[in-house]
Amino acid sequence: MLAMRPGCECCDRDLPADAAGAYICSYECTFCADCVSGTLAGICPNCGGELLPRPARPTARLARDPASTTRVYKPCEGRTAPTA
Incomplete structure (x- = not known):
């Protein structure tokens, strides 16, 4: 089950x-649509x-399977994606 970071x-x-607008990678790093389309360029x-x-x-399932309350915040200004 996805952690659903807040x-x-x-x-x-x-x-x-319970809303659209979040983007994740395979490790569940979580970003908003504005950051994904701008600063991060989808990576x-x-x-x-x-x-x-x-x-x-x-929404009806959040009571039984709540989303994570743990916030991860690492400002992305000036960060670039790692190279493979």
């Missing part, structure tokens, strides 16, 4: 688990992986 790692914008700055839309968790 915010963008670059700008700390809230990303509710995770942590692992170099592709960032894809994160599915939303149905």
Whole structure:
């Protein structure tokens, strides 16, 4: 099950688990659409992986399967994706 992190790692914008607009890599690094299309150009700055839309968790399921409350914040200004 996805952790569904609550915010963008670059700008700390809230990303509710039951809403669209979050992007993740295969390690579940989480970013907002603005950072993905701008600063990050679709590439995770942590692992170099592709960032894809994160599915939303149905609101009715959040009580049983809550999203993570752990925020990860590492401002992305000036960061570049690792090279393979």
